[in-house]
Amino acid sequence: MHEVRIDLGNAALIFIGTLRRKRWSLLWFAVAVGAFHWLVAVSFPAIGGMAAVTNVVRTFPAGLRTLLKLAPNLQAGFGVQDYLAFTWLHPLFIGLGAAFVVARATDALTGEIERGAIYLILSRPLRRWSFVVGKTLEMLVGAGVIALAGWIGLAVGVQTLPYALPLGNYLLAALMAWLLFGALGGGALLIASGFSRTSPAGGLAIAWTLISFVLDVIPAVANSPVGWLNPWHHYFPQAIVATGRLDPLGVGVMIGWLVGGVVGAIRVFGRRDLA
Amino acid sequence: MPPYPPDAPPAIHLENVAKRYGRDLAVADLSLTVANGEVLGFLGPNGAGKTTTIRLLLGFLRPTQGTVRLLGHNMAEPKAALAARRRLGFVPDVAGLDAAASGLWLLDEVAQLQQQPPVDRAQLLSALAVRDQDLRRPLGRLSRGTRQKINIVQGLQHRPDLLILDEPTEGLDPLAKRALFDLLHAAHARGATIFFSSHVLSEVEELCDRVALIRSGQLAAVARIDDLRAHMQRRVTVRLTGDAAEVGRRLAAAPGVASVNGDDTQWRFLTGDLPATLRLLATLPVADVTIEPPSLEDVFLRYYRAEHTPNA
Numbered sequence: 001m002h003e004v005r006i007d008l009g010n011a012a013l014i015f016i017g018t019l020r021r022k023r024w025s026l027l028w029f030a031v032a033v034g035a036f037h038w039l040v041a042v043s044f045p046a047i048g049g050m051a052a053v054t055n056v057v058r059t060f061p062a063g064l065r066t067l068l069k070l071a072p073n074l075q076a077g078f079g080v081q082d083y084l085a086f087t088w089l090h091p092l093f094i095g096l097g098a099a100f101v102v103a104r105a106t107d108a109l110t111g112e113i114e115r116g117a118i119y120l121i122l123s124r125p126l127r128r129w130s131f132v133v134g135k136t137l138e139m140l141v142g143a144g145v146i147a148l149a150g151w152i153g154l155a156v157g158v159q160t161l162p163y164a165l166p167l168g169n170y171l172l173a174a175l176m177a178w179l180l181f182g183a184l185g186g187g188a189l190l191i192a193s194g195f196s197r198t199s200p201a202g203g204l205a206i207a208w209t210l211i212s213f214v215l216d217v218i219p220a221v222a223n224s225p226v227g228w229l230n231p232w233h234h235y236f237p238q239a240i241v242a243t244g245r246l247d248p249l250g251v252g253v254m255i256g257w258l259v260g261g262v263v264g265a266i267r268v269f270g271r272r273d274l275a
Numbered sequence: 276m277p278p279y280p281p282d283a284p285p286a287i288h289l290e291n292v293a294k295r296y297g298r299d300l301a302v303a304d305l306s307l308t309v310a311n312g313e314v315l316g317f318l319g320p321n322g323a324g325k326t327t328t329i330r331l332l333l334g335f336l337r338p339t340q341g342t343v344r345l346l347g348h349n350m351a352e353p354k355a356a357l358a359a360r361r362r363l364g365f366v367p368d369v370a371g372l373d374a375a376a377s378g379l380w381l382l383d384e385v386a387q388l389q390q391q392p393p394v395d396r397a398q399l400l401s402a403l404a405v406r407d408q409d410l411r412r413p414l415g416r417l418s419r420g421t422r423q424k425i426n427i428v429q430g431l432q433h434r435p436d437l438l439i440l441d442e443p444t445e446g447l448d449p450l451a452k453r454a455l456f457d458l459l460h461a462a463h464a465r466g467a468t469i470f471f472s473s474h475v476l477s478e479v480e481e482l483c484d485r486v487a488l489i490r491s492g493q494l495a496a497v498a499r500i501d502d503l504r505a506h507m508q509r510r511v512t513v514r515l516t517g518d519a520a521e522v523g524r525r526l527a528a529a530p531g532v533a534s535v536n537g538d539d540t541q542w543r544f545l546t547g548d549l550p551a552t553l554r555l556l557a558t559l560p561v562a563d564v565t566i567e568p569p570s571l572e573d574v575f576l577r578y579y580r581a582e583h584t585p586n587a
């Protein structure tokens with residue numbers, strides 16, 4: 001028990017140390033995402049309001065609506081609430097979030113090996129799993145800060161609009177975005193744990209985020225018996241904002257990818273040669 | 276006084292260690308023991324297997340065969356490896372330091388991870404002339420020499436029993452090198468074991484009791500520096516008072532003498548049998564004799580030239 005406490009303490013040290021060193025990059029990520037959500041909200045009247053957006057969206061072909069996960073909500077009309085929910089699926093937002101977790105996951109394992117910093121840390125009485133857990137915590141906290149910054153930007157921005165919007169539901173959408181980033185980060189950590197060079201690890205981790213996204217918009221794959229395993233399959237911000245609740249299966253799949261990825265990374269990283 | 280009981284296991288014990296990457300054998304059948312309190316120089320040209328050996332020692336690499344023990348702990352067993360690392364100080368290549376961290380953060384963070392108080396930090400910083408303001412700046416903005424000084428402090432600040440240093444003088448100015456050597460001599464005097472990997476022969480010569488030479492992943496020699504020298508040819512210069520041609524002929528015909536060259540006033544040659552050469556010189560018209568002891572560089576060149584000689 002005493003040893004586990006020491007290991008958890010070491011994980012906390014790695015987490016705090018990494019967060020401290022990378023705080024400025026995290027801050028700028030968060031500012032960018034917050035500013036984006038704020039801008040989407042405040043610019044809503046400038047683009048012609050609800051009528052203009054609805055008309056534009058109705059012209060989208062069915063395939064594009066599927067790609068943008070717009071189809072179900074269009075049946076009930078596409079309003080400002082849906083428009084602002086869509087910001088949680090905007091390529092800029094999910095691209096930034098996915099890039100953040102991929103960058104953090106690959107830097108945490110392959111980057112540290114490539115720079116040689118890992119030898120400075122792991123020559124101490126520190127188990128490798130503590131190191132992976134510490135790095136994972138930093139990635140998760142960072143992804144959480146980014147998702148929260150998006151919600152804060154949105155919450156500030158909607159104050160300028162003459163609509164009553166369910167900000168609590170948007171917070172749930174931000175929570176689901178955080179879980180999605182965690183799931184993608186878990187997969188990226190697992191990929192990175194097997195590499196010693198950042199380029200191939202980063203490339204494969206980016207491929208994992210993109211391919212999993214694309215697979216979910218191919219109906220034959222998305223509707224297959226294994227389609228539910230894809231984290232993107234459960235990421236539906238408009239539904240969350242409309243209903244005000246999270247799909248438990250979706251939350252479970254996201255957490256499953258995160259935990260499975262981290263456990264896999266610990267096993268691979270714990271047994272491999274560090275060179 | 277050394278911190279070890281007389282029956283303590285050796286500080287480093289490698290037994291038939293091999294490391295293979297696919298078909299490539301990076302280290303082959305390496306056996307080496309470093310006693311407690313010893314200072315061992317670990318020499319080899321680039322690509323000889325120095326870094327692989329250090330990574331095997333620290334448990335970053337798992338040997339394909341054989342056993343690595345540090346301070347009696349088998350590094351293949353995670354719990355034992357942790358116990359060894361508590362008493363270990365490692366000074367890696369300076370490139371591994373995080374450019375975004377300040378020196379003070381780094382020293383505090385690694386001290387916490389080491390689970391040992393940094394009892395010698397102030398003394399080390401003072402000896403290496405690291406200024407307070409340098410400790411508060413990001414490492415990426417410091418000169419290579421200052422980063423290397425901080426790197427040295429992180430490895431020594433908790434007063435380890437076993438020090439593993441990988442080319443620690445890289446980037447240091449002569450004053451800092453001198454300070455480092457004084458610190459290492461002091462560590463040795465209090466009983467610490469030092470494994471000093473370098474390609475700077477004069478440093479190894481000054482600091483180390485023994486030297487291990489690695490070549491193509493295999494130990495080419497492990498011996499006291501004096502013993503290595505004793506087996507090397509000495510360079511002899513004789514100043515003459517008589518017939519130079521006759522002296523040249525007799526030297527060239529003498530057993531153990533090689534590379535004879537000279538002129539009317541002096542001859543220079545190498546001898547592998549100093550007593551026989553001295554007996555010969557006593558019979559020749561010699562005014563003065565200079566015998567140079569072989570340097571570690573001569574030893575190094577002898578071992579590594581052979582590597583590049585066909586059929587050596």
